[in-house]
Amino acid sequence: DAGVIQSPRHEVTEMGQEVTLRCKPISGHNSLFWYRQTMMRGLELLIYFNNNVPIDDSGMPEDRFSAKMPNASFSTLKIQPSEPRDSAVYFCASSPPGTGDYGYTFGSGTRLTVV
Amino acid sequence: RKEVEQDPGPFNVPEGATVAFNCTYSNSASQSFFWYRQDCRKEPKLLMSVYSSGNEDGRFTAQLNRASQYISLLIRDSKLSDSATYLCVVNIGLASGTYKYIFGTGTRLKVLA
Numbered sequence A: 001d002a003g004v005i006q007s008p009r010h011e012v013t014e015m016g017q018e019v020t021l022r023c024k025p026i027s028g029h030n031s032l033f034w035y036r037q038t039m040m041r042g043l044e045l046l047i048y049f050n051n052n053v054p055i056d057d058s059g060m061p062e063d064r065f066s067a068k069m070p071n072a073s074f075s076t077l078k079i080q081p082s083e084p085r086d087s088a089v090y091f092c093a094s095s096p097p098g099t100g101d102y103g104y105t106f107g108s109g110t111r112l113t114v115v
Numbered sequence B: 001r002k003e004v005e006q007d008p009g010p011f012n013v014p015e016g017a018t019v020a021f022n023c024t025y026s027n028s029a030s031q032s033f034f035w036y037r038q039d040c041r042k043e044p045k046l047l048m049s050v051y052s053s054g055n056e057d058g059r060f061t062a063q064l065n066r067a068s069q070y071i072s073l074l075i076r077d078s079k080l081s082d083s084a085t086y087l088c089v090v091n092i093g094l095a096s097g098t099y100k101y102i103f104g105t106g107t108r109l110k111v112l113a
Helices: none
Strands: A005-007 A010-013 A019-024 A031-038 A042-050 A053-056 A065-071 A074-079 A088-095 A110-114 B004-006 B011-014 B019-025 B030-038 B045-050 B055-057 B060-065 B070-075 B084-093 B099-103 B107-112
Touching: A005 A088, A010 A019, A019 A088, A019 A110, A031 A074, A042 A065, A042 A074, A042 B099, A053 A065, A074 A088, B004 B084, B011 B019, B019 B084, B019 B107, B030 B060, B030 B070, B030 B099, B045 B055, B045 B060, B070 B084
Parallel strands: A010 A110, B011 B107
Antiparallel strands: A005 A019, A019 A074, A031 A042, A031 A088, A042 A053, A065 A074, A088 A110, B004 B019, B019 B070, B030 B045, B030 B084, B055 B060, B060 B070, B084 B099, B084 B107
16 A cells, blocks of 8 residues: 655745645545644644545634545645745645544655745 | 643653653543654654553553543663654544544654663
8 A cells, every 4th residue: 555645745835826735545544634733833633524525624724725625535735825834744644434543644744835 | 721731852761761651631532542653854653552451562552541531651671763752642533423633742752872
């Protein structure tokens, strides 16, 4: 299994530009999570999909952030317009069907720098 | 009060030492628990689940105390390669029938030669 695949690995963009992060979960996993990690705030859950449906988006910072999961094998997180305070590592994770008793598998992350 | 709290450390210990981390959680409805390990500039990886009866995996032992709402991780005979950040994770069931994980901010361990 290739694991959770994220792209790009690194992204440097100018303030005001649109940024799109991509994630392919593990085949057969029906829950997908987007996290953001910074030194100051640790790992923060942004949004959670179950069977492609957003379940909890209370962690999405503001309207500049949006996420979609058009099918079971693909999700995007978009920031428009980007700001320097969005600089962080963005992780995608997936987990199999159930009650969450088996843990998540994380992708390698996208390191975003907004200048 | 944070939902999951950990001592950020760092814990600096010599090779071969035994070290223990604790983590407290506030939601009594938490249903499962984990320890994750995160190396510098890498993604978190599942280290072990934490069962009510306690569980052991080689040099690592995890325990759960539901009454006091804390979990612990014990590392015996620590190795240089154990240097990492250890994240405590709590699984909380939601009213929708789904769940979410809450991560602690992590405890940094540095094993010294």
